[in-house]
Amino acid sequence: MKFVLAPDSFKESMTSKEACEAMERGIKKIYKDAECIKVPMADGGEGxxxxxxxxxxxxxxxxxxxxxxxxxxxxxxxxxxxxxxxxxxxxxxxxxxxxxxxxxxxxxxxxxxxxxxxxxxxxxxxxxxxxxxxxxxxxxxxxxxxxxxxxxxxxxxxxxxxxxxxxxxxxxxxxxxxxxxxxxxxxxxxxxxxxxxxxxxxxxxxxxxxxxxxxxxxxxxxxxxxxxxxxxxxxxxxxxxxxxxxxxxxxxxxxxxxxxxxxxxxxxIELVIKHTGLKEKLKGADYLFTGEGSIDSQTIFGKTPMGVSKEAKDLGVKSIAFGGRVLEGSENLYEVGVTAIFGITPGVITLKEALEDGAKNLERTVENVVRLL
Incomplete structure (x- = not known):
């Protein structure tokens, strides 16, 4: 199995590199021999x-x-x-x-x-x-x-x-x-x-x-x-x-x-996709995993999950997005190529707890999704 991991940072919780590593840990619990191509992303702003x-x-x-x-x-x-x-x-x-x-x-x-x-x-x-x-x-x-x-x-x-x-x-x-x-x-x-x-x-x-x-x-x-x-x-x-x-x-x-x-x-996002060589790395992939802190109605206007999922769709690669929180309007992303969206918070917790446990929550959610796949 080949997974391309291309999340943005989860603001105040994980850098995009740390999010890639959490995703990889979750995948490897199920597919020990999986190929994980880590491509930390950003959309032109901070990071x-x-x-x-x-x-x-x-x-x-x-x-x-x-x-x-x-x-x-x-x-x-x-x-x-x-x-x-x-x-x-x-x-x-x-x-x-x-x-x-x-x-x-x-x-x-x-x-x-x-x-x-x-x-x-x-x-x-x-x-x-x-x-x-x-x-x-x-x-x-x-x-x-x-x-x-x-x-x-x-x-x-x-x-x-x-x-x-x-x-x-x-x-x-x-x-x-x-x-x-x-x-x-x-x-x-x-x-x-x-x-x-x-x-x-x-x-x-x-x-x-x-x-x-x-x-x-x-x-x-x-x-x-x-x-x-x-x-x-x-x-x-x-x-x-x-x-x-x-x-x-x-x-x-x-x-x-x-x-x-x-x-x-x-x-x-177009510049970041170009300079990271994401398109080349997506060739032959089974899945693209992406995400960011908040997936909402603004995400479709040039944010990372939108940009990378569009690239994946063009190459026939299924895309799954993970968010610290998933709000109304996120369903617009299905139109641009996102296959499914998952929130990573485990229940009713404080913002402080959500930020502190972001990597752990992302790893666990990715593991569960990969079990389902």
Whole structure:
């Protein structure tokens, strides 16, 4: 029997690697000689770097970078097993979890640190970059990232503008002549699962600004500033970053990655499937086992169980999903190839108990399912 194990992490309970190991233990209790191909997964958000590095036998690195408030911190990133593809999560340098609620202010937070990680990846010889852009604390249109890579944004007096979305209205000139030359010809894939544009009522400031600490007054100012910035980019580079779907992701970082670095916006799960070689590993498999902490009505919109089950269905492989909890709306997954869905909690228990015993519960549930198979 050949099983491909491709779960996401079970948040606060198991990493995707630990979930793979629990699944394998459950299977081997019944089929001692089963072939278990472990492919830890993620959907472009938290855990993507670890999942891709582990799946490709790559290597983790650290970089000293600026956090959203400009303070020095250590951020993790990885190089895949091919030694030429860097994988980065912008949240490692510019994420909302890095600063306390009372300090969150998109008028002053910057993506500079994300640019510093990209620079470090180039120092290591990266020829390709995969970057996940979820979970940002910023609304600076990616200007900080571009500054870290050698771009310049000057005000009417010829001075470089400061950090944060509050500074963008000061931009008078944009100069990319000193942008890091190593970026030329680098293939940049951006894991982006939102379709919001840069500006307007469905743009970065209005939709995501409030959760980053923006007041209603700030939201209006930030949106005005992003409009001004986009106009200046169009005048200088001839690129319309204002109306690209996904350009509003991560406070406009999506716009900068496309406009300044020629990045390509793609669904996170598609990138992870591609770089882990999941499709090849599924060939000849009897079953795919997948899962994540919560399987619900949102799972069908690009989450790991949806993405991997779709691949399995295309190859005629049955797919079984396991969830820490299984909620209404999860049945939508049957349409995309999931054969069955199982919750792993054994009864009425506290959330604390569920998180602590996640691996044990997953192992037991997988064992029972394999007995049935």
């Amino acid at each position: 993507t770097v670890c999942a891709l590095v582990q799946a490709t036998k790559g290597k983790m690195y650290k970089a000293t970078v600026k956090n959203p408030l400009g303070e020095e911190i250590e951020a993790n990133f990885g190089m895949l097993g091919d030694s030429e593809t860097a994988v980065i999560e912008m949240a490692e340098a510019s994420g909302i979890e890095l600063i306390g609620k009372e300090l969150r202010n998109p008028m002053i937070t910057t993506t500079y640190g994300t640019g510093e990680i990209i620079k470090k990846a180039l120092d290591l010889g990266a020829k390709k970059i995969v970057i996940g852009i979820g979970g940002s604390a910023t609304n600076d249109g990616g200007v900080g990232m571009v500054q870290a890579l050698g771009g310049s944004f000057k005000d009417k007096d010829g001075n470089e503008i400061g950090f944060g979305g509050g500074e963008l209205s000061k931009i008078q000139t944009i100069d990319v002549s000193n942008l890091d030359k190593r970026l030329k010809g680098i293939d940049i894939e951006v894991a982006c699962d939102v379709s919001n544009t840069l500006c307007g009522e469905l743009g970065a400031s209005y939709i995501f600004g409030p959760q980053k600490g923006a007041t209603p007054e700030m939201v209006k100012e930030l949106d005005f500033n992003l409009n001004h910035y986009a106009d200046k980019v169009y005048q200088t580079l001839g690129k319309d970053i204002k109306n690209i779907k996904g350009s509003g992701a991560a406070g406009g970082l999506g716009a900068a990655l496309v406009g300044f670095l020629d990045g390509k916006l793609k669904r996170g």
